[in-house]
Amino acid sequence: METSLQPLDIGGRLLVKPSWSRRLPQPGQVVMELDPGLSFGTGQHPTTAFCLEQIVAERPQSRAKSLLDVGTGSGILAIAAAKLGYGPVEALDLDPEAVKVARANARRNGVGQAIRFQRADVRRLAVRPARRYAVVCANLLADLLTSEVDRLTRRVAPGGTLVLAGILATEFAAVCEVYAQAGWRRLADQRVKEWQSGSFRRGRGP
Numbered sequence: 157m158e159t160s161l162q163p164l165d166i167g168g169r170l171l172v173k174p175s176w177s178r179r180l181p182q183p184g185q186v187v188m189e190l191d192p193g194l195s196f197g198t199g200q201h202p203t204t205a206f207c208l209e210q211i212v213a214e215r216p217q218s219r220a221k222s223l224l225d226v227g228t229g230s231g232i233l234a235i236a237a238a239k240l241g242y243g244p245v246e247a248l249d250l251d252p253e254a255v256k257v258a259r260a261n262a263r264r265n266g267v268g269q270a271i272r273f274q275r276a277d278v279r280r281l282a283v284r285p286a287r288r289y290a291v292v293c294a295n296l297l298a299d300l301l302t303s304e305v306d307r308l309t310r311r312v313a314p315g316g317t318l319v320l321a322g323i324l325a326t327e328f329a330a331v332c333e334v335y336a337q338a339g340w341r342r343l344a345d346q347r348v349k350e351w352q353s354g355s356f357r358r359g360r361g362p
Contacts (some may be wrong), residue, residue, distance in 0.1 A: 202348035221290035231258025321353035
């Protein structure tokens with residue numbers, strides 16, 4: 157048991173903690189319990205934390221927002237979204253073990269029925285998707301983000317937000333250039349050590 161794993165407070169709205177932590181949430185704060193395991197994602201990695209911050213920042217107000225989590229790993233982003241009121245929430249990963257773990261984590265957090273998990277390769281997704289989403293989080297390697305810009309772009313609804321993470325800081329400018337050519341403008345970015353992540357929206361206006 158990694159007792160050094162500390163609870164993570166995201167914007168005062170979300171508390172991510174291991175099951176053994178006795179940390180209590182603030183009033184109105186959503187709690188997610190997630191223990192370290194085989195699949196990537198406990199919120200401690202800066203790329204995951206950035207995605208969580210964006211999900212909290214974009215959280216639904218008057219009506220639910222849809223969200224797609226590409227490269228779900230432990231399921232942390234999809235679970236956070238479901239607990240914060242997003243819907244529908246869908247998540248995919250190439251690794252079948254990750255999908256299995258993500259489903260189990262969702263059940264432990266009481267949102268097993270609120271998320272559709274599937275095993276899928278982003279490189280083989282339909283070019284013309286059946287649904288588009290208000291928020292798309294893609295926590296992938298830079299080469300996948302750049303090669304699949306069209307597939308990811310087509311999954312974001314008009315006015316929606318695209319969150320790109322899992323990028324080495326040395327590769328971030330190149331990724332941004334590819335997405336700028338596809339019509340995306342950067343809303344925010346964050347660099348922590350060797351990692352850099354960003355959120356984007358289409359067009360030039362606010």
